[in-house]
Amino acid sequence: xxxxxxxxxxxxxxxxxxxxxxxxxxxxxxxxxxxxxxxxxxxxxxxxxxxxxxxxxxxxxxxxxxxxxxxxxxxxxxxxxxxxxxxxxxxxxxxxxxxxxxxxxxxxxxxxxxxxxxxxxxxxxxxxxxxxxxxxxxxxxxxxxxxxxxxxxxxxxxxxxxxxxxxxxxxxxxxxxxxxxxxxxxxxxxxxxxxxxxxxxxxxxxxxxxxxxxxxxxxxxxxxxxxxxxxxxxxxxxxxxxxxxxxxxxxxxxxxxxxxxxxxxxxxxxxxxxxxxxxxxxxxxxxxxxxxxxxxxxxxxxxxxxxxxxxxxxxxxxxxxxxxxxxxxxxxxxxxxxxxxxxxxxxxxxxxxxxxxxxxxxxxxxxxxxxxxxxxxxxxxxxxxxxxxxxxxxxxxxxxxxxxxxxxxxxxxxxxxxxxxxxxxxxxxxxxxxxxxxxxxxxxxxxxxxxxxxxxxxxxxxxxxxxxxxxxxxxxxxxxxxxxxxxxxxxxxxxxxxxxxxxxxxxxxxxxxxxxxxxxxxxxxxxxxxxxxxxxxxxxxxxxxxxxxxxxxxxxxxxxxxxxxxxxxxxx
DNA sequence: ACTGATGCGTC
DNA sequence: GTCGGAC
DNA sequence: GTCCGACGACGCATCAGT
Numbered sequence: 001x002x003x004x005x006x007x008x009x010x011x012x013x014x015x016x017x018x019x020x021x022x023x024x025x026x027x028x029x030x031x032x033x034x035x036x037x038x039x040x041x042x043x044x045x046x047x048x049x050x051x052x053x054x055x056x057x058x059x060x061x062x063x064x065x066x067x068x069x070x071x072x073x074x075x076x077x078x079x080x081x082x083x084x085x086x087x088x089x090x091x092x093x094x095x096x097x098x099x100x101x102x103x104x105x106x107x108x109x110x111x112x113x114x115x116x117x118x119x120x121x122x123x124x125x126x127x128x129x130x131x132x133x134x135x136x137x138x139x140x141x142x143x144x145x146x147x148x149x150x151x152x153x154x155x156x157x158x159x160x161x162x163x164x165x166x167x168x169x170x171x172x173x174x175x176x177x178x179x180x181x182x183x184x185x186x187x188x189x190x191x192x193x194x195x196x197x198x199x200x201x202x203x204x205x206x207x208x209x210x211x212x213x214x215x216x217x218x219x220x221x222x223x224x225x226x227x228x229x230x231x232x233x234x235x236x237x238x239x240x241x242x243x244x245x246x247x248x249x250x251x252x253x254x255x256x257x258x259x260x261x262x263x264x265x266x267x268x269x270x271x272x273x274x275x276x277x278x279x280x281x282x283x284x285x286x287x288x289x290x291x292x293x294x295x296x297x298x299x300x301x302x303x304x305x306x307x308x309x310x311x312x313x314x315x316x317x318x319x320x321x322x323x324x325x326x327x328x329x330x331x332x333x334x335x336x337x338x339x340x341x342x343x344x345x346x347x348x349x350x351x352x353x354x355x356x357x358x359x360x361x362x363x364x365x366x367x368x369x370x371x372x373x374x375x376x377x378x379x380x381x382x383x384x385x386x387x388x389x390x391x392x393x394x395x396x397x398x399x400x401x402x403x404x405x406x407x408x409x410x411x412x413x414x415x416x417x418x419x420x421x422x423x424x425x426x427x428x429x430x431x432x433x434x435x436x437x438x439x440x441x442x443x444x445x446x447x448x449x450x451x452x453x454x455x456x457x458x459x460x461x462x463x464x465x466x467x468x469x470x471x472x473x474x475x476x477x478x479x480x481x482x483x484x485x486x487x488x489x490x491x492x493x494x495x496x497x498x499x500x501x502x503x504x505x506x507x508x509x510x511x512x513x514x515x516x517x518x519x520x521x522x523x524x525x526x527x528x529x530x531x532x533x534x535x536x537x538x539x540x541x542x543x544x545x546x547x548x549x550x551x552x553x554x555x556x557x558x559x560x561x562x563x564x565x566x567x568x569x570x571x572x
Numbered sequence: 573a574c575t576g577a578t579g580c581g582t583c
Numbered sequence: 584g585t586c587g588g589a590c
Numbered sequence: 591g592t593c594c595g596a597c598g599a600c601g602c603a604t605c606a607g608t
Contacts (some may be wrong), residue, residue: 022590063578136605173593257582274581319601440596485597488584511581538599541585
């Protein structure tokens with residue numbers, strides 16, 4: 001049977017982008033999916049529609065290579081490219097327009113038979129599989145020749161899949177619904193299968209091949225990762241207690257990396273939050289898991305870096321271990337890690353997803369020694385909760401988790417069963433020294449802001465990076481400590497854009513350097529040592545709390561204050 | 573053998 | 584990871 | 591309540607260029 005044209009999928013996506021109603025989107029996608037010919041076509045289509053393809057296999061092609069390829073095809077330089085990009089803020093749309101202008105793309109495309117969905121997915125897969133010496137050149141050659149044979153519309157969605165920005169408001173959540181509708185399955189069954197299988201494309205394939213009934217058999221099993229359960233943010237402990245009807249289980253929220261440890265007979269595998277395998281990076285955790293009781297299990301936890309005395313180290317430290325595959329042995333002794341387990345979802349042949357948390361915790365305690373469990377208490381009033389929260393902060397945590405005692409383990413879902421309560425953000429008053437035009441729906445606005453502290457002296461070398469250049473232009477009176485795009489409403493961003501344009505000093509690419517006049521109150525979770533900013537510090541999770549029109553730039557916080565806060569944290 | 577650019581995955 | 588906004 | 595899109599800093603791996 002002939003495959004379905006990729007062009008049809010592109011037209012669906014165009015329609016999805018124009019359709020605001022979620023139900024209508026689901027209906028459109030479902031109708032499309034149910035028309036497809038084969039399991040593999042459903043799989044490919046699902047991936048290409050929601051941009052799962054670029055996540056499923058790593059292409060190692062991004063903005064720069066795309067620009068190179070496009071320049072080779074159409075002769076447009078970076079300037080022309082940026083000019084066109086500035087019109088829409090969308091890479092895929094930019095490619096479409098440039099090809100249309102060039103005409104060459106169109107005419108070439110007419111020579112060829114229209115590619116099918118399967119062929120397009122195949123090309124992406126082919127690009128992903130290239131590695132080794134000369135890989136980038138090879139990837140570029142394929143990209144170029146393929147862009148040439150595509151129509152502008154096809155090239156638009158090919159590009160979107162390449163860079164992983166589909167931007168039609170139709171993501172995983174709605175695709176689950178669409179698959180359910182297309183193949184007469186219940187959304188819960190599809191969701192459940194997705195949690196266990198990890199890839200929606202694969203779920204679609206199974207649905208087409210074996211029908212809705214086959215989804216029932218999907219459940220957690222060792223050595224196959226499942227999506228980890230997630231938590232929803234909550235502001236206060238009081239809120240958490242109320243949500244959980246006056247009784248909640250509190251746990252340390254450690255600042256590390258999520259791990260899922262599987263044991264099957266003697267084999268151990270460790271998976272990350274996004275289900276990539278990190279077993280090789282954490283040999284000491286593997287060794288430890290071998291000593292746990294139980295033939296088969298799947299446990300969930302957080303791995304953190306610790307110092308020689310066992311104190312929890314900052315997040316950056318654990319990242320030096322987490323995905324390392326070169327020099328693991330050397331790093332092993334330099335940066336020891338420690339595991340804190342908080343859940344178990346499978347034990348000796350039995351899935352535990354539906355069992356209440358309290359029961360799972362009891363089983364976990366039988367599998368792993370106490371010292372490897374995340375500290376947990378039951379709190380039934382605010383005093384108990386607050387005491388535990390303080391204790392958690394003293395131990396170097398970001399805050400606590402509050403979990404409903406009766407809750408099941410819902411893989412991949414974020415809900416009120418698990419709440420995370422972080423400590424209050426720290427606050428600084430900083431100056432906006434430059435701003436960058438946004439992407440997607442924010443492309444017309446200066447939506448991303450360079451934040452700077454007053455300089456007490458220092459700096460003044462030769463500018464090497466854009467932040468350096470900004471600082472130099474301001475006579476090194478300010479030092480950039482981070483960037484943020486968060487915290488303002490669209491209306492505020494729009495208004496701020498106008499103000500900033502009025503303060504413009506110089507434009508570099510999509511960045512506008514401005515007179516340092518606007519002071520903003522910035523909330524953040526942490527100050528980290530920065531290899532990127534020449535002042536040596538950077539804010540983590542910065543967001544604007546409010547614009548401080550009552551403050552002059554001279555009244556902003558100083559870099560010295562930043563340093564003080566950073567060192568206080570280390571002692572804390 | 574080393575460095576810088578680029579991409580990806582962690583939070 | 585956080586945030587605002589749309590459904 | 592749920593989903594989506596817009597983007598932050600950082601560390602590691604890989605590849606290209608020298």
